Amino acid sequence: MPFGNTHNQLKMNYSAEQEYPDLSKHNNHMAKVLTQEMYESLRDKETPSGFTLDDVIQTGVDNPGHPFIMTVGCVAGDEETYEVFKDMLDPIIEDRHGGYKPTDKHKTDLNPDNLQGGDDLDPDYVLSSRVRTGRSIRGFCLPPHCSRGERRGIEKLSIESLSALEGDLNGKYYALKDMTDEEQQQLIDDHFLFDKPVSPLLLASGMGRDWPDGRGIWHNDNKTFLVWVNEEDHLRVISMQKGGNMKEVFHRFCTGLTQIESLFKDKGHEFMWNEHLGYVLTCPSNLGTGLRGGVHVKLPNLSKHEKFGEVLKRLRLQKRGTGGVDTAAVGGVFDISNADRLGFSEVELVQMVVDGVKLLVEMEKHLEKGQSIDDLMPDHK
Amino acid sequence: MANNAALDSRQSAPDWSGCEIKSDCATRAKANYPAAAESIARSDDLIPRTVTSFFCADRVRNAIMPFGNTHNNFKMNFSSDEEFPDLTKHNNHMAKVLTKEMYAKLRDKQTPSGYTLDDVIQTGVDNPGHPFIMTVGCVAGDEETYEVFKDLLDPIISDRHSGYKATDKHRTDLNFENLKGGDLDPEYVLSSRVRTGRSIKGYTLPPHNSRGERRAVEDLSVQALASLDGEFKGKYYPLKSMTDKEQEQLIEDHFLFDKPVSPLLIAAGMARDWPDGRGIWHNEDKTFLVWVNEEDHLRVISMQKGGNMKEVFRRFCVGLQKIEEIFKKNNHGFMWNEHLGYVLTCPSNLGTGLRGGVHVKLPKLSTHAKFEEILTRLRLQKRGTGGVDTASVGGIFDISNTDRLGSSEVEQVQAVVDGVKLMVEMEKKLEKGESIDSMIPAQK
Numbered sequence: 001m002p003f004g005n006t007h008n009q010l011k012m013n014y015s016a017e018q019e020y021p022d023l024s025k026h027n028n029h030m031a032k033v034l035t036q037e038m039y040e041s042l043r044d045k046e047t048p049s050g051f052t053l054d055d056v057i058q059t060g061v062d063n064p065g066h067p068f069i070m071t072v073g074c075v076a077g078d079e080e081t082y083e084v085f086k087d088m089l090d091p092i093i094e095d096r097h098g099g100y101k102p103t104d105k106h107k108t109d110l111n112p113d114n115l116q117g118g119d120d121l122d123p124d125y126v127l128s129s130r131v132r133t134g135r136s137i138r139g140f141c142l143p144p145h146c147s148r149g150e151r152r153g154i155e156k157l158s159i160e161s162l163s164a165l166e167g168d169l170n171g172k173y174y175a176l177k178d179m180t181d182e183e184q185q186q187l188i189d190d191h192f193l194f195d196k197p198v199s200p201l202l203l204a205s206g207m208g209r210d211w212p213d214g215r216g217i218w219h220n221d222n223k224t225f226l227v228w229v230n231e232e233d234h235l236r237v238i239s240m241q242k243g244g245n246m247k248e249v250f251h252r253f254c255t256g257l258t259q260i261e262s263l264f265k266d267k268g269h270e271f272m273w274n275e276h277l278g279y280v281l282t283c284p285s286n287l288g289t290g291l292r293g294g295v296h297v298k299l300p301n302l303s304k305h306e307k308f309g310e311v312l313k314r315l316r317l318q319k320r321g322t323g324g325v326d327t328a329a330v331g332g333v334f335d336i337s338n339a340d341r342l343g344f345s346e347v348e349l350v351q352m353v354v355d356g357v358k359l360l361v362e363m364e365k366h367l368e369k370g371q372s373i374d375d376l377m378p379d380h381k
Numbered sequence: 382m383a384n385n386a387a388l389d390s391r392q393s394a395p396d397w398s399g400c401e402i403k404s405d406c407a408t409r410a411k412a413n414y415p416a417a418a419e420s421i422a423r424s425d426d427l428i429p430r431t432v433t434s435f436f437c438a439d440r441v442r443n444a445i446m447p448f449g450n451t452h453n454n455f456k457m458n459f460s461s462d463e464e465f466p467d468l469t470k471h472n473n474h475m476a477k478v479l480t481k482e483m484y485a486k487l488r489d490k491q492t493p494s495g496y497t498l499d500d501v502i503q504t505g506v507d508n509p510g511h512p513f514i515m516t517v518g519c520v521a522g523d524e525e526t527y528e529v530f531k532d533l534l535d536p537i538i539s540d541r542h543s544g545y546k547a548t549d550k551h552r553t554d555l556n557f558e559n560l561k562g563g564d565l566d567p568e569y570v571l572s573s574r575v576r577t578g579r580s581i582k583g584y585t586l587p588p589h590n591s592r593g594e595r596r597a598v599e600d601l602s603v604q605a606l607a608s609l610d611g612e613f614k615g616k617y618y619p620l621k622s623m624t625d626k627e628q629e630q631l632i633e634d635h636f637l638f639d640k641p642v643s644p645l646l647i648a649a650g651m652a653r654d655w656p657d658g659r660g661i662w663h664n665e666d667k668t669f670l671v672w673v674n675e676e677d678h679l680r681v682i683s684m685q686k687g688g689n690m691k692e693v694f695r696r697f698c699v700g701l702q703k704i705e706e707i708f709k710k711n712n713h714g715f716m717w718n719e720h721l722g723y724v725l726t727c728p729s730n731l732g733t734g735l736r737g738g739v740h741v742k743l744p745k746l747s748t749h750a751k752f753e754e755i756l757t758r759l760r761l762q763k764r765g766t767g768g769v770d771t772a773s774v775g776g777i778f779d780i781s782n783t784d785r786l787g788s789s790e791v792e793q794v795q796a797v798v799d800g801v802k803l804m805v806e807m808e809k810k811l812e813k814g815e816s817i818d819s820m821i822p823a824q825k
Contacts, residue, residue, distance in 0.1 A: 006495030007589070014593030021592060022621065022657050050451030054591070061654050145452070147499070148466060149459030177467065203647065210506050213467050 008044070008052045016040035019054075021061045029092045029284075030060035030073030038088055047084050049141050051077030056085055059144075059205035066201070072096060072285050075205045077145030079138065079272045079280050093277075093284055097342040106278035106288050109345035110258060112251040118354040121244025121295065125361045127333065130240035131253045131293040131350060134233035134281045136272040137264065142282045143232060144205040151214035151230050158229045161263035162218045169256055171220035173229075176212035190223055194231050207232060207282075224249075225256050233282050233290075235260075244295065246357075250350050278342060287342045293350045294337025295357050296322055301367035302360060303332060307377070311363070314380045315356035316340055336360065352381065453489070453497045461485035464499075466506045474537045474728075475505035475518030483533060492529045494585045496522030500650075501530055504588075507648035517541060517729050520649045522589030524582065524716045524724050527731075538721075538728055542786040551722035551732050554789035557691075557698040563798045565688030565739065569805045571777065574684035575697045575737040575794065578677035578725045580716040581708065586726045587676060588650045595658035595674050602673045605707040606662045613700055615664035617673075620656035634667055638675050651676060651726075668693075669700050677726050677734075679704075688739065690801075694794050722786060731786045737794040738781025739801055740766055745811035746804055747776060751821060755807070758824045759800035760784055780804070796825065 011019055020039045023031040034057065042053045060073020072092065076082055082089055090102045121129070136142060137157065140150050159173050174183055187193035196211045197203055219226040228236040237260065239253035261271060272280035278288040302308055303319075312319060320335040336357055338349040356378075363373045456464055465484045468476040479502065487498045505518020517537065521527055527534055535547045565573070580586060581601065584594050603617050618627055631637035638661065641652045663670040672680040681704070683697035705715060716724035722732040746752055747763075756763060764779040780801055782793040800822075807817045 006491060006493075007591075008495075010494050010585070011591045011593060014591065014597070018593035018596060019591055021654060025621075046451060048451075049455045050453075058653060061657075062652065141455075147452075147456045147459065147464055149456060149463035152463060153459070177470075204653075208507065208648075209503060210466065213506075 008046060008054070011054075012044060016043060019043065021057070023061070025064050026060070026073070027065040028060050028063070028071040028073030029096055030057050030088075031064075032095065033088055033091045042085060042087060045084050047078050047080040049078045049080070049145065051081055051084075051141075051145050053085060053088075055145065055206075056081060056088070059201055062204035063201050071201060072283055074284065075144045075282050076142055076280070076284070078141045079136070081142075082277060082280065082284075089284060093287065093342070096285055097288070098340065100343050102276070104343065105275050106342055107345045108273075108278060108289070109347040110254045111347065112247070112254040114347040115247060115250055115350055115354065117358075118247035118250065118350070119245050121246060121354070121357055122361050123243040125298050125364060126244035126357065127296040127298065128240065128242050129244060129246045129249045129295050130238065131246075131249055131291065132236060132238040133253075133257070133290040133292070133346075134279070134286055135235040135237065135257075135261075135290070136280055136282070137234045138270050138272045140234065142234070143207045143230060144282060148210050148213055151210070154234050155214045155216060155229050157264065157267060157269060158218070158227070158235060159216075161260060161267065162227060164263050165220070165256070165259060168222060168252070169220050169225055169259065171218055171225070173216055173218040175216040177215075187217060190219075192217055192219060192223070192226055194228055197232075202232060225252055227260075233286070246293070246295070246350065246354050250293070254346070285341065289341055289344070289346045289349060291341060291346050291349050292337050293353045294320075294335055295353070296333055297336055297357060297360065298333050299336075299360060299364050300332025302364045302373075303334060305363075305367065305373070307373075311360070311377065312336070314378050315359070316352050316381045317356045453491060453499070456499075457489060461488060464488065466502070468506070470509050471505070471518070472510040473505050473508070473516040473518030474541055475502050475533075476509075477540065478536045479533060487530060487532060490529050492523050492525040494523045494525070494589065496526055496529075496585070496589055498530060498533070500589065501526060501533070504645055504649035508645050511645070516645060517727055519728065520588045520726050521586055521724070521728070523585040524580070526586075527721060527724065527728075534728060538731065538786070541729055542732070543784070545787050547720075549787065550719050551786055552789045553717075553722060553733070554791040555698045555702060556791065557695040559791040560691060560694055560794055560798065562802070563689070563691030563694065563794070565690060565798070565801055566805050567687040569742045569808060570688030570801065571740045571742065572684065572686050573688055573690045573693045573739050574682065575690075575693055575735065576680060576682040577697075577701070577734040577736070577790075578723070578730055579679040579681065579701075579705075579734070580724055580726070581678045582714050582716050584678065586678070587674065588726060592654050592657055595654070598678050599658045599660065599673050601708065601711065601713060602662070602671070602679060603660075605704055605711070606671060608707055609664075609700075609703060612666065612696070613664050613669060613703065615662055615669070617660055617662040619660040621659070631661060634663075636661055636663055636667070636670055638672055641676075646676060649726075669696055671704075677730070688801075690737070690739065690794065690798050694737070698790070729785065733785055733788070733790045733793055735785060735790050735793050736781045737797045738764075738779055739797070740777055741780055741801060741805065742777050743780075743804060743808050744776025746808045746817075747778060749807075749811065749817070751817075755804070755821060756780075758822050759803070760796050760825045761800045 016036060016039055020036045046052045055077055056074045059075055063071065074092065094100055137154055140146060140154055162171065162173060165171060174187065184193065197208045202208060215230045217228055224239065224241050226238040237257055239249045239256065241249055264270065279290045281287060281290050316339050317336050318339040322330055322333055322335050338353050340349060359376065359378060363376050366373050366376065461481065461484055465481050491497045500522055501519045504520055508516065519537065539545055581598055584590060584598055606617060609615065618631065628637065640655045641647055646652060659674045661672055668683060668685050670682040681701055683693045683700065685693055708714060723734045725731060725734050760783050761780050762783045766774055766777055766779050782797050784793055803822060807820055810817050
């Protein structure tokens with residue numbers, strides 16, 4: 001631990017005031033929380049792998065705000081980031097995750113049998129259903145900070161583990177750097193391919209480095225279960241299919257995830273998890289379950305209703321465009337998903353999506369018939 | 382996860398015997414860092430890193446080279462093979478030179494400010510190639526980069542700068558009177574411009590500097606520029622407090638530099654904290670301009686409409702020397718040495734850092750079969766009128782000197798002046814339907 005981060009030491013020649021970022025035009029979680037005093041008390045610290053305060057906040061300094069969403073403005077470089085910089089990250093986590101306290105405990109529930117219903121969302125409205133989460137492999141640094149050697153190590157482990165999956169989960173890995181044009185086109189058509197990050201949020205935090213080295217996509221033969229390797233997290237695990245059978249999507253999600261976890265454990269590698277923060281991921285917004293479960297659903301009438309925003313809020317759901325987090329909706333089709341990540345279990349979150357979307361479709365049908373939806377308004381969850 | 386072998390291989394303990402103020406340090410350390418205080422008092426070989434905050438910083442810093450760059454040391458857990466970048470699809474100077482063996486040899490080194498090999502090459506790894514130009518693929522984070530990583534950078538410099546050897550000496554000549562001629566035909570030469578960069582000694586460079594350093598460079602620059610007068614009297618516009626009106630005016634004047642969008646610059650870390658510490662200074666006549674903290678600490682530009690390159694160069698030399706004097710007086714000279722000349726962020730700009738050029742109408746010559754050959758022989762290069770990453774529009778080209786290192790400022794601007802004069806003659810001949818074969822120059 002006597003090893004210092006030389007560059008960080010050099011900055012100590014300047015006062016905290018001289019180094020403190022100008023956040024006057026900023027509107028993100030980091031900027032709301034990081035005072036000059038806090039900067040001063042944390043600036044000389046680093047994690048065992050050398051991640052510093054400036055590393056954590058760089059993305060938030062470089063990106064003052066986002067038109068559609070309140071961004072977090074910081075990332076973790078390794079598991080220890082959340083401990084070493086807890087003075088800053090705890091308030092950010094609290095603000096982002098509905099008041100989650102440093103003493104709170106998070107529950108994990110990946111038993112798909114605990115989900116009620118979800119197999120009967122109306123496919124005339126619900127075009128597709130999807131559940132995703134992320135996982136980090138303990139012992140490795142995270143995408144903002146990992147070296148090529150580490151990233152390749154993660155890729156290798158992932159390929160080995162995924163190749164052991166069978167049955168419905170039998171599949172194949174496509175390394176981004178060896179992909180043929182044909183494979184690439186197919187993956188684009190399937191909406192599977194992730195591209196080099198263009199989002200300045202990701203680029204500023206160092207996640208685009210060495211692209212496409214160590215990155216790839218694995219999917220099963222049925223194209224319903226997909227794993228992204230080394231994009232924004234070590235692993236992103238996605239279960240998806242057309243139509244409204246969220247129960248089946250969630251079942252495959254839980255089964256696949258649990259199998260992958262045990263395959264990694266067989267090789268001596270567990271996922272980063274603790275009882276306070278749940279699954280530890282790169283972005284503080286994805287702590288807990290890291291789960292985003294959602295549907296693409298047609299709500300042309302409801303989405304124009306003045307209470308749409310309020311309804312979503314009460315249901316603890318959020319809307320996005322069908323291109324994902326940074327996009328706007330097209331043709332009245334919305335991506336509706338759970339707003340929470342931390343403080344609720346996986347089952348609870350998918351339950352909210354299932355119940356909430358069912359209600360939203362009811363409302364849409366009412367509005368189609370010219371009926372009021374006032375008596376359908378839900379209480380706040 | 383710490384690699385114990387790395388811990389054990391630190392250099393031997395520094396020698397405290399020459400330190401008269403050790404007890405003072407221990408006293409000061411005690412207040413905030415009690416563990417450090419004990420350590421200093423005991424003269425342990427475990428030098429606490431917090432000691433660098435105190436005023437023997439330089440001596441201690443030199444003694445504490447055993448302090449690694451934690452992240453870089455962490456990577457030593459992986460073999461050189463595992464860490465070596467995949468450069469198979471790459472075409473830049475770095476990729477041509479960096480072998481696995483070289484990577485293995487240099488990967489555990491760092492400059493005094495903590496800049497490592499991976500830092501130097503990141504931009505070249507992230508950007509395999511460029512459609513118009515052969516990129517360098519590496520940058521310096523501080524003055525010492527060129528020394529610590531010379532095994533990589535010397536061959537790159539040699540390849541980029543026409544065989545410039547590790548033992549060669551570079552000449553600086555900023556005496557504008559040594560330029561012959563330089564008043565070019567304004568019917569063809571629409572504008573003339575000379576730019577260079579300067580780095581301020583004692584600060585790390587844009588890929589690596591902290592906010593505190595960047596702001597210090599800005600403060601020094603603003604002070605220095607504020608003391609200029611006469612034709613050089615001007616005003617500083619910090620990017621972050623610019624009004625919309627000021628911004629529009631600077632765009633119209635073609636003065637404003639924007640947040641880098643080039644992936645070459647972004648991957649090298651030069652856009653961090655934008656727009657903090659960045660700004661533009663220009664004189665009232667709008668003929669002399671300084672960019673602060675863009676790709677280099679300072680970019681100095683002299684420009685005007687028309688073809689009077691002689692005047693542009695005069696103003697360039699005079700202004701630059703005035704600025705240098707002021708910085709020197711404040712104990713901050715420019716980074717310069719007799720081998721590399723002026724030290725700048727990109728190895729392609731070493732030497733003079735000078736790009737002197739014109740926007741010139743060559744619609745006929747530019748479509749001639751021998752255009753490229755002529756440029757090569759004149760040691761000139763063409764760019765689009767939007768700058769390095771652009772294509773030309775309407776037969777108007779940006780023509781400038783290719784060389785930076787190994788020839789002086791006067792020599793390089795002379796090459797532009799003589800070369801452009803010749804090309805305008807050729808254009809005129811082609812307009813009249815005459816051949817230019819007899820005018821093709823010998824290789825300079």
